[in-house]
Amino acid sequence: MSRHNIQVTINGKPYQAEVEARLLLVHFLRENLNLTGTHIGCDTTSCGACTVLFNGKAVKSCTVFAVQADGAEIRTVEGLATNGKLHPIQEGFHEMHGLQCGYCTPGMMMSALALLEQNPHPTEDEIRHGISGNLCRCTGYVNIVKAIQYAAEKMANVKKEVAD
Amino acid sequence: MAVAEVESKVHGLGFRRKRVEDARFLRGQGTYIDDIKLPGMLHLDIVRSPYAHARIKAIKTEKALAIPGVLAVIDGKTLQQYNVHTMPTLMRDTQMVLPIDTVKYQYQEVAAVLATDRYTAADGVAAVEVEYEPLPVVVDPFKALEPGAPKVREDKESNHIWHWEWGDKEKTNRDFENAEVTVKQQIYIPRIHVASIETCGCVAKWNPAEGHLTLWMTTQAPHAIRTVVALITAHLGLSEEKIRVISPDIGGGFGGKVPAYPGYVIAVAASIVTGAPVKWIEDRTENLAADSFARDYHITAELAGKKDGTLTSLRFKTIADHGYTDAAANPSKFPAGLFHICTGSYDFKSAFVEVDGVYTNKPPGGIAYRCSFRVTEAVYAIERMADIFAHELGMDPAEFRLKNFIKPEQFPYKSALGWEYDSGNYHAALRKAMDIIGYEELRKEQAEKRKRGELMGIGISSFTEIVGAGPSHTFDILGLKMFDSCEIRVHPTGKVLARFGTKSQGQGHETTYAQIIAEELGIPAEHIKVEEGDTDTAPYGLGTYASRSTPTAGAAAAIAARKIREKARKIAAHLLEAAEEDLEWETGRFYVKGSPDRGKTIQEIAFAAYTNHPPGMEAGLEAVNYYDPPNLTFPFGSYICVVDIDRGTGQVKVRRFVAVDDCGVRINPMIVEGQIHGGLTMGFAPALMEEITYDENGNIHGANFMDYLLPTAVETPKWELGETVTPSPHHPIGAKGVGESATVGAPAAIANAVVDALWHLGVRHIDIPITARKVWEVLHQHGATLDE
Numbered sequence: 006m007s008r009h010n011i012q013v014t015i016n017g018k019p020y021q022a023e024v025e026a027r028l029l030l031v032h033f034l035r036e037n038l039n040l041t042g043t044h045i046g047c048d049t050t051s052c053g054a055c056t057v058l059f060n061g062k063a064v065k066s067c068t069v070f071a072v073q074a075d076g077a078e079i080r081t082v083e084g085l086a087t088n089g090k091l092h093p094i095q096e097g098f099h100e101m102h103g104l105q106c107g108y109c110t111p112g113m114m115m116s117a118l119a120l121l122e123q124n125p126h127p128t129e130d131e132i133r134h135g136i137s138g139n140l141c142r143c144t145g146y147v148n149i150v151k152a153i154q155y156a157a158e159k160m161a162n163v164k165k166e167v168a169d
Numbered sequence: 170m171a172v173a174e175v176e177s178k179v180h181g182l183g184f185r186r187k188r189v190e191d192a193r194f195l196r197g198q199g200t201y202i203d204d205i206k207l208p209g210m211l212h213l214d215i216v217r218s219p220y221a222h223a224r225i226k227a228i229k230t231e232k233a234l235a236i237p238g239v240l241a242v243i244d245g246k247t248l249q250q251y252n253v254h255t256m257p258t259l260m261r262d263t264q265m266v267l268p269i270d271t272v273k274y275q276y277q278e279v280a281a282v283l284a285t286d287r288y289t290a291a292d293g294v295a296a297v298e299v300e301y302e303p304l305p306v307v308v309d310p311f312k313a314l315e316p317g318a319p320k321v322r323e324d325k326e327s328n329h330i331w332h333w334e335w336g337d338k339e340k341t342n343r344d345f346e347n348a349e350v351t352v353k354q355q356i357y358i359p360r361i362h363v364a365s366i367e368t369c370g371c372v373a374k375w376n377p378a379e380g381h382l383t384l385w386m387t388t389q390a391p392h393a394i395r396t397v398v399a400l401i402t403a404h405l406g407l408s409e410e411k412i413r414v415i416s417p418d419i420g421g422g423f424g425g426k427v428p429a430y431p432g433y434v435i436a437v438a439a440s441i442v443t444g445a446p447v448k449w450i451e452d453r454t455e456n457l458a459a460d461s462f463a464r465d466y467h468i469t470a471e472l473a474g475k476k477d478g479t480l481t482s483l484r485f486k487t488i489a490d491h492g493y494t495d496a497a498a499n500p501s502k503f504p505a506g507l508f509h510i511c512t513g514s515y516d517f518k519s520a521f522v523e524v525d526g527v528y529t530n531k532p533p534g535g536i537a538y539r540c541s542f543r544v545t546e547a548v549y550a551i552e553r554m555a556d557i558f559a560h561e562l563g564m565d566p567a568e569f570r571l572k573n574f575i576k577p578e579q580f581p582y583k584s585a586l587g588w589e590y591d592s593g594n595y596h597a598a599l600r601k602a603m604d605i606i607g608y609e610e611l612r613k614e615q616a617e618k619r620k621r622g623e624l625m626g627i628g629i630s631s632f633t634e635i636v637g638a639g640p641s642h643t644f645d646i647l648g649l650k651m652f653d654s655c656e657i658r659v660h661p662t663g664k665v666l667a668r669f670g671t672k673s674q675g676q677g678h679e680t681t682y683a684q685i686i687a688e689e690l691g692i693p694a695e696h697i698k699v700e701e702g703d704t705d706t707a708p709y710g711l712g713t714y715a716s717r718s719t720p721t722a723g724a725a726a727a728i729a730a731r732k733i734r735e736k737a738r739k740i741a742a743h744l745l746e747a748a749e750e751d752l753e754w755e756t757g758r759f760y761v762k763g764s765p766d767r768g769k770t771i772q773e774i775a776f777a778a779y780t781n782h783p784p785g786m787e788a789g790l791e792a793v794n795y796y797d798p799p800n801l802t803f804p805f806g807s808y809i810c811v812v813d814i815d816r817g818t819g820q821v822k823v824r825r826f827v828a829v830d831d832c833g834v835r836i837n838p839m840i841v842e843g844q845i846h847g848g849l850t851m852g853f854a855p856a857l858m859e860e861i862t863y864d865e866n867g868n869i870h871g872a873n874f875m876d877y878l879l880p881t882a883v884e885t886p887k888w889e890l891g892e893t894v895t896p897s898p899h900h901p902i903g904a905k906g907v908g909e910s911a912t913v914g915a916p917a918a919i920a921n922a923v924v925d926a927l928w929h930l931g932v933r934h935i936d937i938p939i940t941a942r943k944v945w946e947v948l949h950q951h952g953a954t955l956d957e
Contacts, residue, residue: 025288027288028288032287035203035204036206036287039206040197041197041201041203041204042196042197042198042199043197044201044203044366044367044420045203046366046367046368046420046453047366047453047873047874048452048453048454048873049453049873049874049875051873051874051875052366052453052874052879054366081197082196082197083196083197085195085196086196091195095195095196098191098195099187099188099191099195100187102187102188102839102840102842102843104188104191104194104195105421105675105676105677105843105847106365106366106367106418106419106420106421106422106674106675107190107191107193107194107195107199107418107420107675108199108201108365108366108367108420108421109366109420110194110195111197114195132882133881133882133883134882134883136881136882137881137882137883138881139881139882140366140874140879140881141366141882142363142364142365142366142421142423142847142850142851142879143421143675143843143847144843144846144847144850145846145847145848145849145850145885145888146846146850146881146882146885147846147887147888148843148846149882150882
């Protein structure tokens, strides 16, 4: 199996590594870099537990090779909070009880982030479609939707404050 | 300080306390099984059978062993040397860890590869060559019972495992003979899988110098697992005090993480043989194809009653497909779980139920789907039958239920099948659901739509749950009585460490257990740390499943806290130089009757317990309680579902779904509502989407998330909740448990709504999952599709 040098920026930090061609991005994050917040749930791009932001787009990192991430900017759950302060999405999930076992939560939050960056004021149906690539077995999605609505409002307020 | 103010400060019962677990989960800092990484750790991967029934002629390992990094291939004969190639199931049957000569279902474990990393182990699995001789397969339990059917088990007489019956057969038969009205329906409740988003796995670490095993494992019942491991490995020199089972953060359980799977045993054996830590993590296909399934019940259901709509008698006969071994994780005395709750919310005069367990060439299991030990099957059957009975008589299903419900004044109520229901008010719950949804208006709308040829249905499910297993006189698992436990330590500064025999998988125990103790001791919940899941530190308990944590361990928390309060009273009396009986308790404080200013707070008392305890009294402020419940608890509720059916496609759309739940006293309403939302979604899923089937050769359909469809946020209805509160009279805080109520209650409401929409066409029943294709075919048969 051929090996390749890659350079990837993860949560703003540059990384260099030599990896096997077949190494999946999710395993690169979890095994090589110990960023275990990104989870694996299905191996078939169905459940979304492994969702990360890849150059700003939500992708399922179980279906991307690490070598494809060469030169890319990746964001994972570990990069959401800044200076110890929770991101509005994390805050929303806490305030609205948007998580139970917590396993789907990192991927769910990354999908929510991609959605809100693209569509800052989504309707409930747009939120439900926006997270339809992420399966949750615990919450029935009700409070996840509320969490994302909470985050949308909070992010809009922060933007407004900055603009003012 | 006013009492109410103190109470809100301690964040006790009824407070919508935000979860303490969230802090780590939101940051990606949970520790799930696959996050555990140890120096020198090896990886185990499993070779699985492509056949549902076959003789293993040869397992060739040369090519696998030639791969750099592949260290060993373990097969049944390897394990046989240590006599761990088989293991007992919780129903006292036998399960293969690795087979010696035959495999019994597709994807069964055949051999295991041990390698230095995950990818190399998978390479090794691909390189192991197994020669099979296919054998005749039987997947249909009715065919399995026919004379001359292929035999699943060489070590058994036939494919019939057991017969179980309950109730008064003669009286029931007599009541049926004399009945004015009887209805009968064949109902199939298909095989499904919990599919928690985290699969199963473990890390086994054997320390040869100390003869000590640490097993990190996705288990809902760590103590029971420790004892089982000790019992089945005693001949290898393992001893229970040197076995530590740690259940880390669990990514959803729902019953799927109760059983012991072969992978765990192989990993332990591999660690013992190599002396290195060994990790085994399932992939999704292994999880769906080999781990414990749920249901697979073929029920012939009959009800008898009067022309005025009064129910009198119930008779259910069931064929239960258990797969190749009976590995249902039931309490030992209950081979069909608590299926005999099937008289439900109604006042039957007689009932008789029988179940026959059958072997087939399918994976074992039976109860793992948030189902409270076969209660979903029971509730689904009685609630479908109640609707059929009402419709046959032309009665409104709501009116029919209100007529037949057990009345509030009949509690505690002894059911025709012998259960003593602790408390209930079924009429109030149904009326509330009808009010919320606007039942009368909906019926009018339905009549108008029907005139226009539109298909709209309204379905009700008024379920009675049975949880909190259970009283030790009846409930045990392999002899272990089903109590549960709490140990509380109050530190000198008045802060608390509380440990439990249960194990949360998302239920929020770290948050809610603290609220129970906060309520009892008046210590703020934020000062109470809850721990579970480590058998070296937690008191013994039977674990979390079947909605038992609040009824058992939650009760233990209250009782242990009350023991502490009694000791605190003695210390307070000593400090205040008053008689114990002269002291009054208010939240967080004892004071002298008539002199409210003369008092000691629980924090002051805790400090004194370590610095100034009364002469003759033991120092410290700790207590433990092993709670053996006097009875089960019986949560209940009424659900109403409204569906619209597309006559062009057969698609069923759940327009509204109102769920009124009564789980007794609610510890944390926010968490209770979250449990109900999730439970409803796991009731919706099998009603309309999920099913695992097998072709005649035993090939599984539904072994990945592209074939086995879990609801996403798009399909999932927007749940509407309501509540009534009828406390349990025997539980220390009046709580009943809620984790599974909605999963148990919801499927019948949806199925009833669909049949309600189609009854006028002559449709009596459609088996779940009610897919668009099935509905379209039914419409087509009745000439009712859009173009007909």
